[in-house]
Amino acid sequence: MRSKLVILLVLLTACLTAQEVRKDTLLDKNQAIELVLSKNFDIEVSENNLEIADNNQGILNSGYLPTLSTSFGYDFSLQDRLAEVEGREPIDQNDLETRSYRASLDLNYTVFDGLGRLYNYKSLKEQYDLSGLEVRETIENTLIQMFTVYYEVARIYENVQILEQTMEISNERVKRSNYQFQFGQNSKLVVLNAEVDAANDSINLINARQNLENTRRDLMLILNIEFEKEFKVDTLVNFIPELLIAQYIEKAEENNVSVLKIERNLTISDYDIKISRSGYFPQIDLFGSYGWNRNISPESPFFPGSTQTLEGLSAGVSLSWNLFDGGQTAVRVQNAKVGYKTQEVLKDQIKFQVKRDISNAFNNYKNRLYIFELQEQNVITNKNNFDRSKEQFSIGQITSIEFRQAQINLINAQTSRNLAKYDAKIAELQLLQLTGQLLNIDF
Template sequence: MIKNKVAFLMALIGVFGVSLKAQEKVLTKEDAIALALENNYGINVAKNQVEVAGNNKGIMNSGYLPTLTGSAGASYSRDDSVIEFPGQFNEDGTPREDVELDKAEAQSYSSALTASYTLFDGLGRFYNYKRLKEQYQLSELQARETIENTIVQLFSVYYEIARLTENENVLRKTLDISRDRYTRSEYSFEYGQSTKLDILNAQVDITNDSINVLNARQQLANTKRDLNVLLSQDLNMLYTVDTLVTFIPKIKLEEFVGQAKLNNVSLLQTERNLAINSYDIKVQKSGYLPTIGLSGSYGWNLNQSAQSAFFPGTNTDNTSFDLGASLSWNLFDGGGTNVRVKNAKIAYENQELLKKQIELEVDRDIQNAMAIYENKLVIYTIQEQNVVTNQNNFERSKEQFQLGRITSIEFRQAQINLLNAQTNKNLAKYEAKLAELQLLQLTGQLLNVEL
């Protein structure tokens, strides 16, 4: 019975593992970034917003081009009328006859082209045009921030998959050791060198290790679906990830930190907002100055009037060409312009204060991120050495167990210690890499280095 249960667990885990890996391909870091940039919904929305800002900053939205309006019209009328002359007589004394007008038609046609151009508007459109260009640059920075946040989120999931992959491998090796121990316990029991209790203990450990492997695989599959959501692809897409991690030299990171104020996306956005607010002030001040405009029109009219009782029908063909200039100056608008200028200046002052606050926060975040990164690297180094120590301890315990000098419980403890050391090392490695990515994001270099 025991043999059948153990064989069943081995077969179940083996088949499950093969079915998971049969169709998997390697998803490299570069491929993941490319898929995210192409497919991620948040990034595509940000790209569209940049395109809208690009349209807004174009000459077609600047107010510098003239307007041209065309118009045309036509009308038609037909009258049937009878004109009576009561009490009127002809020269011979007979009553004057009625005049009947049948199908008296009148037609009118017109067309015109009207052009207008604002020659001077107090420099309002000039500064608004510059403001729109700054708005476009701000939208590019906002899109960059969206991309950076998505890349960090992407790699937090990507490296979690890598960690779970390595943990699964460790757990499978642990299960293999437990299987080997179970087989040895059976042989020892048959030759009278151990008790039934050793076999039962080995079976319990196989059961626990098997469950750990199954849970690790399930968690791995769930995390892969999380990554598929970020990549906007089929949720059941199968793949493996690259578990190789390299760290940027410290001297390079220190150089990035020194240039952070020039590259941090939050600081760059505050500068663009300051520029936008400065142009807002100038746009509002344009209300103090006059507006000069030019206009011109060309028109054509054709009127065909119907005949009347006293006059014959006429045709009138007319063309016209007009030019004009206008000047308007709002000498006093109830103080509205003055209020708008004051409010724009206050908004600029608020933006300056916000910039100082963000500069302080970014400096704090960078220092914290650097300290966290260095601490994570030290922990990773310690965990690497801990794995070596526990590996040596396990090998020594294995030898002692095979010689019968230690119990199965002591051997199992050495096995668990090695397992914990290996999984802790995996966790420390990827936590250190994620800390590095967060530091790169704060220094504005996340998109400029090879990850």
Template sequence: MKMSKLVYSLGVLMCLAFAKAYSQQPIESVLSKEDAVKLMLENNYGIKIAENTTKIAENNSGILNSGYLPSLQGTAGASKDENDSRTDFNGALDQNGDPRPDIEINDAQTTQYNAGLNLNYTLFDGLGRLYNYKRLQEQFALSQLEARSTIETTTVQLMSVYLEVARITENVKVFEQNLEISKKREERAQYQFEYGQANKLEVLNAQVDINTDSINIMNSLQQLRNTKRDLNLLLNRELNASFAVDTTVTLQSLLVIDSFLEKVPENNVRLLQSETSLQISDYDIKTTRALLLPRIGLTGSYGWNRTENPPSAFFPATTRTASNVAIGANLTWDIFDGGSSINNLRNAKIAYENEALFKSQMEQEVARDVANAKGNYMNALAIYRMQEQNVLTNKSNFERTQEQFKLGQVSSVEFRQAQVNLLNAETVKNLAKYDAKLAEYQLLQLAGQILNVAL
């Protein structure tokens, strides 16, 4: 029996030691919401990838990819031929009547040089490149909206984890205060036992509650460390970097929220994306229709040649240089290409109809999501207000029970129950507070204002 009591006492002391060690951490610098968002924008992998994708789309939308600039091609070449020759006159006589000697020429070199420029420019292509250029501009705008969507989604995800760190931080403080209450109760029970005013059971019950409260702190601190690592991962920094968070929660005015919701069609990123995609489909139709029209182009060329010929049996060495300039125009019209252009035009029109249907569907989905999000926000806000009142009620009940416990008018079980009720009310209030703030963030994201308001 004595051994079991000793083991139990050691267990209580160990829990107290762990709780004290974990709770007495060095003061950490506060990572504000604004700093967290700044680090996210600078370091988050998903946002970096989205930004690089936007840069590619921006490059593609520039004049260098528009088809409006001419193409200029330069060519140059050089060649050298080396020949050996022998000319036999077959007994022919020269002017003196003597047989003409054979003429032998070795290592005779013929050298040729050439250079040229070729210019091609499309004057008219049925306005295809105009609409293609506008399409690329819309593609760039769409990539910007996709990057914005990534940033908004990551911001809400970041704030969700940030709020969870804040909630657990506040819970740890509540558990620590609860542990202090249990310690004072155990001290009181110990004094009463020593002076014969209480039995040993009161002391043991107090020690059991201290053990339970210490375990709650240990579990919460471990959960806090894990959640901080989740936040560091989103910020793409050292996973075990130590920091504290701002637990202050300021909820937006309902009038401000309603003013944001009135402009959802103008600011919601999903609706803007669907509108841009519809415009791209319209340009696809016009670009395809341009294939049915003729194309007019200009061509120009400049050439330069130089040939150096060696001497031959009958002629001396010569050098020939020539240059030429040519300008032309061409007309190309695919009067009938087997029907592929007509078929592509039909498909482009169907694709446009699909995008229009998708836009209508998206409008309904966003309207539903906004209604649900606002309902969730109002419900979370009401629950938070009720939980605030619930904490006040439980706190008043605990204080009265504590006074009665000191006077011996209530039992330790009733005191502990009041203590646990207050603990639960405070932790539930913390949960309701941060749930309401997260619901507000989600509503602001749908309104397209998450990046424009103070977090």
């Protein structure tokens, strides 16, 4: 019974191996980048914030344009009047209507406000640049996240190919063992060992394929897309020359997004001080107005009813100076100076952190690249050993256990090489992000 189950599992895996992964859909790196830039939620939110910052830095939000307003009004009253004059009969007037119409057009412009408006405008420009850096930071983090999953898909896909080849060899070994057993060239134990190894290989292959599907779904989640068909990814990995990496590291302080952000914040804090100081200065405003008024009055005991219409222009200049505001301006200036000092401290801290992170990332990248090179050589060695073992096994010079060990050694070497390759590439991308060059390279 146990032997039948093993054979059934082997045949099932053989059928799965025969069905090649559909290769009509290739998601290469450039396509993945385009998708994540256009569909990722975090990037979309950061771009919306950038649009708001762009609106804020415009001339319409600067305070440099004049204001123009208009107003209209209408008043109506209905009254009864009793006029009593000495020596005369009282005069009783009922339903006396009074109407009043008015309209005005007012223009105001601030000529001088202590330069607060100027520095606020410059501050808004810096805030826009800061928002642009935040968008860049979000894009960089998203690309690192995407490529981490993308290369994980590539790694598992290559492992599946290795296990498929292993499965073919194991199936061939089962057939060979059965033939040899039928002709009395080996024992039943050799057949059972081959079947057990093939069953283990089939289980590993099934698990790897399931892991591949799960990781594909993780990638689709980051890209915010759905594929109706299975897809494969680009497994080709190219590394940047170390000399060019060294040049990137030399200019890291000029390009690192965290350093650039803190420099923008430092400039904004400097403008905050100047904006606060504008409260010490007077404000000069120009104003102009056009007005129209019409009053319709009822007759009185002594005067007939009348209608008066007034219209005309008026203009002027005003100067206002808050000589003492209870110390509020002084407090704002002091707080702005403290905020500037805080940004200076943060700038020094971030520079030290970036320098440390780059050193760690560079050493990590070199170690992982070296490990990858060693693993490549290890694969060559194990491949030669396996080929020789296969020849010796076919002529009966080594046992099936020795052949299986050579096969396992080759599998481990190949999967370790795949892991080392993609680990080194992710380490390189993380280093490029720290040096500010992640968006300036060809993937």
